[in-house]
Amino acid sequence: MVKRTPIIVWLPPLVFIAALAWFSWAAWFKPTTMQAIQALIPGTTVSEVRPTPLDGVYEVIAGPNIFYMQPGKPYLLVGHLFDLSNSEDLTQLKKDQLAHSVAPQEQTP
Structure with missing residues (x-):
């Protein structure tokens, strides 16, 4: 008599x-946020995509330009994003960071 495993x-x-294989497969074929946004604006070189405090809205940096998008949605928002809780212009902060990172370094003799 063969003993069967319950x-x-x-x-x-x-x-x-099976679940592990399914989730691995789904993650493999799901485009990244950067790829999803890049697909919506072909011909534009996107250098950085970061989440914003707004759910599902991402800050997109393309050259010196900063704009906001949602992956999979055919809308692009140009303007400044403000944090009203502390009166900060989040877009201007990012523009200042970009300006400092690409500004030429001064040389002292």
Whole structure:
């Protein structure tokens, strides 16, 4: 007589392995946020994409330009993003950071 392993023993690991394979496959084929945004604006070189405090809205940097987009949505917002809780212009802060990072270094004799 052949002794069978109960289903309760082999089913959970099998389900776990199948779920792991599914999520790995889904993550492999899901485009990144950068790819999704780049697909919406072909011909534009996007150098950086970062999340903003607004759910689903990303700050996009293309050369000296800063604008805002949602991946998968055909809309582009140009303007300044303000944090009203502390009266900060988040767009201007980023523009200042970019200006300092690309400004030529002064040489002292």
